[in-house]
Amino acid sequence: MTTNTSSIQAVIFDWAGTIVDFGSFAPTSIFVEAFKQGFDFDITMDEAREPMGLGKWDHIQAVGRIPAVDKRWNEKFGRSMSSDDIDAIYSAFMPLQKAKVADHAAPILNSIEVVESLKAKGIKIGSCSGYPRQVMDVLIPVAADYGYKPDYIVATDDLPQGGRPAPFMALKNVIELSVTNVGACVKVDDSTPGIEEGHNAGMWTVGLLLSGNEAGLTYDEYLAATPEVLEAAREKAHAKMIKSAPHYLIDTIADLPEVISDIERRISAGERP
Incomplete structure (x- = not known):
């Protein structure tokens, strides 16, 4: 087991629009x-x-x-x-x-590299999804073939208490990953119920603007977009995502490492979500 060198104990990711399936299609x-x-x-x-x-x-x-x-x-x-x-x-x-x-299990941008860099610091990788278990059972092995292997996975129907925006799936990750402080966890998601889930669980929250549901761009559209098109998509997603008051809003998971560094700094300085 890798020794944790971070003030963050776990990062809990959504699936579609966050790690896999650009645009959540x-x-x-x-x-x-x-x-x-x-x-x-x-x-x-x-x-x-x-x-x-x-x-x-x-x-x-x-x-x-x-x-x-x-x-x-x-x-x-x-x-x-x-x-x-x-x-x-x-x-x-x-x-x-x-x-x-x-068919939509391909990783978004450099999501695998970002996840592996977190693991290398000893940060545990949790995950939860709006998909039910029988869908996740199809998706999980295909994503693993692409290289995505979180330490724990919760599907929306795994728990009798239900799913988002309630905190139960995020907190199930906390329990199973042996995390000792929810304030040392980060929830990353492309939807407002997923951000609210993170808040309700007492975690830092990071919303994604361009790779997820709210912008609704395909990967090819994202690559081909002019700065003006990207800004319009960013503003559209921002208007929806800001309602859930995430601690951070970034374009895609490619921007997450800088946010992780800032959260580490804030935790080390005694801040809580």
């Missing part, structure tokens, strides 16, 4: 498809992205509560979406997601 596109398959009902990609970070059943429920979606649903079915409707869409979502998630 695996869940988003499948939500659109699941609504279509389950009820021949159309939602937009922006509507599918709106509640990202929640567990997937809760996400479907939240999409159904978007006023424009609820209006169209009432026009088509004469009522608002019910729990049975959500169950049916979730049932359509699951096999689609399991079939597609491996």
